[in-house]
Amino acid sequence: MYRLLKRAFRHSRKLSLTTLLTGMVTLVILLTSSILLLGSYESKKESLTETTLRLNYVNADRMSRTMDSLFVSMRSSLKYNAGRLADIEAMAPEEVNESLDLMRSSSNFFNSITIVESSGLVRNVSPASLGTTGKHVTSSNSKEALALRKPYISSPYLTANTKRLIVFLSQPILSSAGTYLGMLSGTIYLQENNILSKIFDNGQVADTGAYYYIVDSAGHLVYHPDKQLIGKDVSSNKAVQQLIQKQSGNMPVRNTRGIDMLAGYSSVPANGWGVVVVSPVSQIHHELIGHIRILVGYSSLPFAVLLLGVILLVRKFTRPFVYLADVVSRMGKEKIEMQDSQKYWSREAYLLTDGVKLALSNIQQQTDQLTHEASTDVLTGLMNRRSLEHTIHQWMDSGVPFSVVMLDVDKFKLVNDTYGHNAGDEVLKHVVRVVVASLRPEDVCYRYGGEEFVILLARTMPAEALSVGERIRRAVEHSHAPSAGTLTVSQGIAHYPTHANDLEGLLEKADQALYLAKSSGRNKTVVAE
Template structure:
């Protein structure tokens, strides 16, 4: 093959290649990099917010379960008091006077919305009267075992859910004994709640029956039988195999993510009702959280779509006139894709359009860098106090030990913090943590590291310091806390333990353990004091 033939063949192969203009290539790269950045931003936002939303829903459901349980407990106490008041008016009533009995029971039943019906039964189990009146039942002896047990108890009584022999209604009832002035037992006054019809539970909790976010609640008895549910057809079903209900049966309360008997991933808060040992469960489908998160992502995309479209349009127009910035921008995009967020200084370009393109791209990259930096800060910071978190503490101490940088460690713990939470509430406890964190931060230098280690425990790393310097700082913090009014009419104190690198140990784990032991010793010796750890053998 001659040289000319080879040239012709090469020229043919080049002509057959699909040509891409420099403008198209530049525009395509900018668009792709923009979409990649948006994708990274969306993924980062989604990941960071998902667990936070789940935790918030769990906490909200648990608080709601506690409040509704307390409300239900008060409701049953009020119903019991209503029956006691009615029983006191019946103690001297002639039980043979049927019309008077009927009128009295009608008055008791209509004086409140507590009961679907009220009934008067004598000590032999004979139903003397009821409201609303029923010819089918009045004048007959009761047949249900719960009613017989109530008569036999001669005391306040709350029945389990059961189906009535005559009306076949699923009910629960409350009863109060009736004694005359001589103390002779005459019978019981009872109030019934029809579980599958409109009742006091619907009236009290109807507006919370099912929220717009898909959340709902249900009530079970101590055996796991449904007593109240948005779907009345489910009332009476045995759901004792439900994971949350099993915990209620075992007298446990709390919050957790679980899969219900229908296979639905759910977030539940659950609590016991003291008055009757029932269980209150507030449930939110986990999908609701994901839907909420998706809506937030959609809003994020909606607000960022406009600027991104404007940026792309500018790039498309400018790219037709420019080729020189192409290499620079390509290298910049490759750096960002490789995870390098340190942007080079902006250099002005001789061409107006090229200069505008540079400024727009750099502004976009700066936004991305700031969001990335904020995510890094959030990952290293304790949300409540604003101090560094445990992860930051562990990274810094390992780095200082690796660099052989002398430092001292102070481990602080709030004395009797549980009493503060139990007495004044967790919101007051959180305020105490934040105020002590502020006192700690104000007592150290910029180069020192303050971290919340967990719960009510804090750790301070003092750069280029020894045990005595640490002791003075710890004492200053301790006295500041003691003299500050953090909780009204309650003295708040702290205890502290100190170690020093490399004097006490060359191991981060052992340094912390020695400081923690010193802290424990301070607690044992009466709290509100600072102790320097004993020197251990270096390893």
């Protein structure tokens, strides 16, 4: 093979691609092994993904059944104790308080238990240290529960008194005669130790990144290993959207941190909540990498000797094409100087290099033209607002103090209405010529929009900027504009960092000063306060 290539190279310094590829037939073996590895990778990936999704669903379903039983017990406890309070009006407050304390301590279902009269007045609360006894409920959830007169479960909300994030379950209290007396509610403190954290905190798997969380019927987190997220609305999550519709299943999702996860989710019949068990996709990738490493370890030795010779040959033959690919990838991003195509031994590389050179030249011309058009105002030839903001950001980043002069042509609408828009354009061009002629070499003028212009004065304090602004104002006033005759301008000046430390604030200060100049009679230059 080497002799054939040497003989062909001697007859023609420009080898054809067909001749070149003839010497690389051995790469078919490597390509075949790569295809096998890829097929194994995809097959293993699909298997791991399906297995993880199925296991997550099984875990979510198991947890949802646990929670379903828990909430059935919680509702039963509330219902039983609400029945015992049918004669609450005849019971002493101390007796009621003891009953609530016993209910809270015996079941550990709730962090606090409250009796609210039908009027909204808190009659009793356990623990008494909450200090809400004798106060009226203010939350919309509590008022809704009172108004419904049915068993109720709230969405997460902050209490007005203790500023805790809570949910509560309530049961109506009816007298022996069936009169509605109020409600008995049990509260769960979501960001503190509660019945949910006691049951579910022991299953988070930190080393693999797998975890689970619980959402209410509206998509708010009621349990999460990161307590700072509890109460957050995650209804945009696809799995949570299925839970809101009381569906169960599994699917790939993306969590609030933008991490791709495999989720199994299951709805809880007792309260309309849902459990989501998630595992990071990255964990599967780690397992796949280990799987591929084992395969490569077994298959690499038989191909090592063969590949060594092939790689040496390929590197020699593909060097110009690698270079051209690199040049193409950098087109439009940086200035490129291409190598001389005459030194290539391949006819195809020679032709491709010349073609890329021509394409590169055309792209550079178009890029320069587009860059100029994007940063320049067509009518006046000044740089536009985009260029202004870019320059201001650069100056602010480098800590350069500077002043901004915002200039507006007085009564320009009257010029347009009287002489037409073509005449108005000529007036703007005239103003630009006068302004530019009045500036110092280091000053820059931009068209801000319409008849408004902005001038940047580098390393210029407000007093100096006022002097420059007045020079511009007098020059415009004493010039003769086409069609319009005498023109005047109003100007507002702001200084960085004296008046503002950011782009928006600086331009707003200059605009306020301009407005003051306009409102106080026009043909004035005003420095921002």
